[in-house]
Structure formats: C-alpha cells, structure tokens
Amino acid sequence: MAKINITLVKSLNGRLAKHIATAESLGLHKIGDKTTQPDNPQTRGKIAKIGYLLQVTEEK
Numbered sequence: 001m002a003k004i005n006i007t008l009v010k011s012l013n014g015r016l017a018k019h020i021a022t023a024e025s026l027g028l029h030k031i032g033d034k035t036t037q038p039d040n041p042q043t044r045g046k047i048a049k050i051g052y053l054l055q056v057t058e059e060k
Helices: 017-025 041-053
Strands: 003-008 034-038 054-058
Touching: 003 041, 017 041, 041 054
Parallel strands: none
Antiparallel strands: 003 034, 003 054
C-alpha cells in the first residue's frame, strides 16, 4: 500500500480547534513533527482540511 510522508511546517497556535484536532489525529503536535500515513481517502481528507499547515510527499 502507498504511504504519504507528512510534515507540520506551520504553527498550530491560533488555529481553529477542529484544525488542531485534525493535526493531532495525524500525530503532529509541533513544528517539524513528521509522520507516515497510509494513502487512503481518510488521510487525504485530513490533508485537504489542513493542507496549508503541511508539507506532503508521497513515498515511493
């Protein structure tokens, strides 16, 4: 299964509570945190919601 590498590049301070909760559900708590998630519709939806805070690369 394909994987997606996600890095939090902007702060969560002052963001909407739903956006903070979405970031934390991905395992991202502070700037520079990285995680690898499966490439599925649920993960893509989370990325779409807070994509302005993230850097996303696809694992090959």
